[in-house]
Amino acid sequence: MARFIDELKRSHTCGELRLSDVDAEVVLMGWVQRTRDRGGVIFVDLRDRDGLTQVTFDKSEDEAAFTIAGQLRSEYVIAVRGTVRDRGEQRNDKMPTGGIEVVGHEVEILNTAKTPVFPIQEEVNATEETRLAHRYLDLRRPILQRNLRMRAKAYHATRNVLAEHGFIEVETPYLVKYTPGGARNFLVPSRSPGNFYALAESPQLFKQLLMVAGYDRYFQIVRCFRDEDLRGDRQPEFTQIDIEMSFVNQDDVFSICEKLVFRLWKEVLGVDLSERYPDGTFPRLRFEDSMRLYGNDKPDRRFDLHHTDLTALTVEHAGGGIGMLEPLAAKFADGTYRVDLPEEIVKAMRVPADHPMSRKQVDELEAYVKTMGAKGLGRAKVGDDGAWTQSPFAKQVTDGFRLAVNEACGAQPGDLILLMFGDEQLVHTCMANLRLKLGKDLGLIPGFGSGDDWNLLWVVDPPLFERGEQKDTWVAAHHPFTRPHDACVDSITSDPGTVLCHRYDLVLNGVEIAGGSIRLHDSEVQAKVFSAIGLSEEEAKEKFSFLLEGLQHGAPPHGGIAFGFDRLAMLLTESESLRDVLAFPKTARGNDLMTGAPGPVDDRQLADLKIKTV
RNA sequence: GGGACGGUAGUUAAGUUGGUUAUAACGCCGGCCUGUCACGCCGGAGGCCGCGGGUUCGAGUCCCGUCCGUCCCGCCA
Numbered sequence: 001m002a003r004f005i006d007e008l009k010r011s012h013t014c015g016e017l018r019l020s021d022v023d024a025e026v027v028l029m030g031w032v033q034r035t036r037d038r039g040g041v042i043f044v045d046l047r048d049r050d051g052l053t054q055v056t057f058d059k060s061e062d063e064a065a066f067t068i069a070g071q072l073r074s075e076y077v078i079a080v081r082g083t084v085r086d087r088g089e090q091r092n093d094k095m096p097t098g099g100i101e102v103v104g105h106e107v108e109i110l111n112t113a114k115t116p117v118f119p120i121q122e123e124v125n126a127t128e129e130t131r132l133a134h135r136y137l138d139l140r141r142p143i144l145q146r147n148l149r150m151r152a153k154a155y156h157a158t159r160n161v162l163a164e165h166g167f168i169e170v171e172t173p174y175l176v177k178y179t180p181g182g183a184r185n186f187l188v189p190s191r192s193p194g195n196f197y198a199l200a201e202s203p204q205l206f207k208q209l210l211m212v213a214g215y216d217r218y219f220q221i222v223r224c225f226r227d228e229d230l231r232g233d234r235q236p237e238f239t240q241i242d243i244e245m246s247f248v249n250q251d252d253v254f255s256i257c258e259k260l261v262f263r264l265w266k267e268v269l270g271v272d273l274s275e276r277y278p279d280g281t282f283p284r285l286r287f288e289d290s291m292r293l294y295g296n297d298k299p300d301r302r303f304d305l306h307h308t309d310l311t312a313l314t315v316e317h318a319g320g321g322i323g324m325l326e327p328l329a330a331k332f333a334d335g336t337y338r339v340d341l342p343e344e345i346v347k348a349m350r351v352p353a354d355h356p357m358s359r360k361q362v363d364e365l366e367a368y369v370k371t372m373g374a375k376g377l378g379r380a381k382v383g384d385d386g387a388w389t390q391s392p393f394a395k396q397v398t399d400g401f402r403l404a405v406n407e408a409c410g411a412q413p414g415d416l417i418l419l420m421f422g423d424e425q426l427v428h429t430c431m432a433n434l435r436l437k438l439g440k441d442l443g444l445i446p447g448f449g450s451g452d453d454w455n456l457l458w459v460v461d462p463p464l465f466e467r468g469e470q471k472d473t474w475v476a477a478h479h480p481f482t483r484p485h486d487a488c489v490d491s492i493t494s495d496p497g498t499v500l501c502h503r504y505d506l507v508l509n510g511v512e513i514a515g516g517s518i519r520l521h522d523s524e525v526q527a528k529v530f531s532a533i534g535l536s537e538e539e540a541k542e543k544f545s546f547l548l549e550g551l552q553h554g555a556p557p558h559g560g561i562a563f564g565f566d567r568l569a570m571l572l573t574e575s576e577s578l579r580d581v582l583a584f585p586k587t588a589r590g591n592d593l594m595t596g597a598p599g600p601v602d603d604r605q606l607a608d609l610k611i612k613t614v
Numbered sequence: 615g616g617g618a619c620g621g622u623a624g625u626u627a628a629g630u631u632g633g634u635u636a637u638a639a640c641g642c643c644g645g646c647c648u649g650u651c652a653c654g655c656c657g658g659a660g661g662c663c664g665c666g667g668g669u670u671c672g673a674g675u676c677c678c679g680u681c682c683g684u685c686c687c688g689c690c691a
Contacts, residue, residue, distance in 0.1 A: 031676080040648035054651070074641090092651055115642060118625055119651090124624060129683050201691090228690040229615090371617065372687050429687075479691045577684095583674040588684065 004029070004079035004108045005607055015051025019099045021084045026102060028053060029079045029110070031140070032072050033120070041298045042102070046080065049145050054092070054101040055080050075113035075120065076455075081106040097408040109370045109450075128579070132593040135584055147581050150268050151569040155221060157267040158241055158360045158565075161260050167219040167243070167468045172206035174223065175198055179543060181477070181496045183226040186236070189609040199225035202562060204479070206245040208519060221565060227379075232577045233511065233567060234451045237586075241568075243289025243516070244560030250502050253559050256457060256515060257284060257506060262458065268572050273454065283508070287462035295347070295432030297462065303444035305435050308409045310346040311340065314402070314421075320401025322393050328421060341497045347431050348405065353414030358425045359390065362416070367436060369420065371432040377434075378419030393419075404576040436510065445509075449574040451596045457506050460484070464492075464501040465532060473534060478503050478531050482517040483546070484512045485560075492528040502559070515567055516561025521551055 004027070013025045030048035040059045045052050057069035074076065082102040093099030117133075118126035120140045131138040138144060159169070178185055178198035185198035200206075202224045210218045220242045225235060241260075245253060258281055265271040274280060290299050293306040315333060319326035328344050331337045337344060351357060357365075366377040367454050373579040380391035386406050388394045409417055418434065420427050439445045446452075464484050474496040476482070484492060489501040500520035520526050526548075530540045541548060569581035579585035606613065 034651080036650045038648055038650055038655050039646075041646075041650080042648095043650050043653085045651075056649085058648075060648080087649090090649055090651090095651085098651085115624070127621090127626080129621085130625070184690085204691095226690060229688085231690090232685075234690070239688090368686095373616090424689095433686085476691060480690095491673075577659075587682085589682080589684085593683090 001201065003106075004081075004110065008079070008081055008090040013050035014046050014048040014053040015096060015099050017053055017084055017097050017102070022086045022100060022295070024084045025081070025510070026077065026084055027081050028055070028102060030077070031113075031120075032074055032078060034074065035069070035072050037070065042066065042072075043101075044072060044570050045406060046077075046078070046102075051097060052095060053097045054087075054095075055082060055104045055107075056085075056101050057104045058478040061103075062105050064105050068107050068109065069104065071109070072576060073113065073115070075116050076109055077111040077113065079108045079110055080104045090432065121543070122473065123451075125363060129587075129593065132579075132585070132587065135594045139583060144580065147569070148583060149575045149577060150573050151249075151581055153268045154264055154565070154569055156574060157264050158221060158260065161263045162219045162243070162246070163258060164255075165217070165259070167217040168215055169220055169221060170210060170215065170218050172200070172203040172210075172222065174225070176200045179205075183228050186225050187613055191608060191610075193610040201226050201241065204240050205544075207242060207560060208481070208547060208555075208558065209550045211244055211246045211519075212553060212555045214246075214556075216246045218242075218560075223331060227590075230586070230590060232579075233570065235586060236584065236590050237465070237564065237576055239565040241514075241563035241565050244558060244563065246558045248518075248557070248559055250559065251503060253474070253516065253561055254281065254517070256502070257561060257563075259462055261506075264568065264572070266455070271454070272370070273456075276454065277456070282456040282458055284458040284460050287459055287500075290459050291428060295428040295430075297459050297505060298507045298512045299456070299457075299459075300436060300439065300445065302451070302453045302509060305314040305349060305437045305438055305444070307431055308348045308350070310348050310405060310419075311342055311344075313404050313408060314346045315339070317398065317404065320405075321396045321398040323396060324423060341531045342424055344422055345427050346419070347423045347427050348409050349418045349431060349435060349438075350409040350420065351416040351442075352437065353412060353416075356414075356417055356437075362418075362528075363417065365434060365437070368435055372430050372433060373426055374420060374430045375422065376420075377418075377430075378421070379421070380417045382406060382413055382415045382417065384413045386411075386413070388417075413506070426521070448576040450509055450571065454508065456506065458504075458508055459505045461500045462503050463497065464499040464503075465496040465528070467497070474534055478515075478517060478528070480533060480535070481526070482521050483520045484525065484529070489525055489605045492525070492532050496532045504561070506561075506563075507573055510566055511571060512564070513564040513571065514561050518557075518559035521557055523548075523552060526551075 008027045010029045014028055014030050017026065028046055030046045033045035033052055038045040042057045044055045044057070046055050057066045059066045080102060082104040083546050084100050085103050087099060087101050116137055118130060118137065119136060124131070124143055136142060157389040175188060175197040178187065178196060181202045185201060188197040188199060190197060203220060207218055220238055223237055224240055224244050225237050227259065230236060263275050265273050277595055287297055291299055292309050293299065295307055314320060314325050315329050317328040318333070325346065328346065331344070332339060368379050378393060380388035380393060383389050386403060388402055405417065411417055420431055440447050445451060463477055464482060466477040468475045482501045482503050484499050484501045491499050504510050504516060506514035520529065566578045566581055570578055574580055575581055584592065584594065589596070
């Protein structure tokens, strides 16, 4: 029988002993963080998931233990029996357990360890590549242990809140039928020749059918799979808190989400969001306003630096003397472009005088927008008399246009006006990212993390359709089962671009943390939507057969939402990347550097699946 | 699919206009030290400079290709 493990049980963790435990006989187990050999005495910092405790071995008092202690190396797994002693003058205020030490009377090496590839400590001093290849070591680091424990708290809080509100947790299939459109699916071959499963992008269709089936309130913490290019905040498999509710409108969905977020912040961070949102709701911003002011649908409103749309002014002034703007203005004047659905726009952003920018800095901003496909970035420094200097437009611009632009931007002497024009989407992308970059560069928000500022808002009332690749065609902006505003139903076929819908995103500090919609359960309106996106009845049936069929069997009015759980965890833990809140994440190319996935398989496997590689 | 940056001892990095034997810190190994706590002191080992090709008398350094990592655009109904 083993002395430790079987006979001597662990009595404490390495993070809990205090001065009040002095003289206690304890048994600790854990990993060797570091040893300090002073000759006649050896100090060992012992680590487990709760912390560090110093264990001391004295040659003159416990020679057998001292001899073993001399053999200890980093990351050896050991068990120690000893007595808690007051460190007196020698205490270490940097450690929670620093008031005491354990005098080791008996020690056993439970397992040796190879020299770690990188040291296990708070500060990262290895590249992410090295860390990912040895993830089991990286996961020993206190910061990742903390992140995953906070994530576990968030799971727990989520289940509690939703269960309290009558939600039923139901699992749905991961292996599903492939449906075209949307994100690229991961495919899973089956032994039926030529037939494949797809890994579910989300439980969207299933959760709607659960509403049809009368489950009324469903939720699931569920893995989703999308075979698209990755980012710091996008993994090929990710976790959603998936929610669907029957007999509800948009406000009802918002209400449950607000309760969930309040509880998450309370239970995971101890932060009371009601200090900031006393009525328990988050502000709402119309999609159109979000695009106009910030250039995207997930604005970070911890700082201002909003955009000013100058399209109408440009048209009014016929380009304002600026040669490059004249063709654009002309297209509005002759009716090629619609003012309410512009294909090209002119936007400006005012950088206030208290953030002076050098010519070189503005050049860098221009280089930055060019990496996103912009042709250039207009600029004008506003002088005391409102004149433009340091600007390529200074000599061309008419006085009227210049003054109108200054006024529209609220520009004061010393301010800098940054200007972009052209394709609507390109201008929005560039100007939105430019705003964020400036926010960070000027120190208005931190490079990542909340800065203790939790700015939540709903972005509501987006258009149901967006332009397709072909001229004058439309596609569903989200999915074609989103309910349009009642007032817009007549426009679905006559003027699709103007139709708004009951879709919504919850945005926190510039990150979309949830998105959903009220669903379309009325088959007449549904038919109009399909028609607007050029989908025949037959095609629609083929694409969404079981959902359409189900919706015809007494579907209640319903709607729902899905939270990006990993992103929530990332924000709650103040992490820079999703990879820091996942135990075993993949790289930007979708590789697992530890396991080597994806990797080749045996020919035998492929033969069983009737698959040939090329 | 497009772009930017990076890949050099176990780890993190430096490496000049191409030029002797490729540096440093930490880690590792050996020795010394009874109060350290990023312990200290002495000594030592450790390299396919991502991979392949090219230019050159000579390549870590220049050129082409390729793989890998990070980020951005596109993409993510």
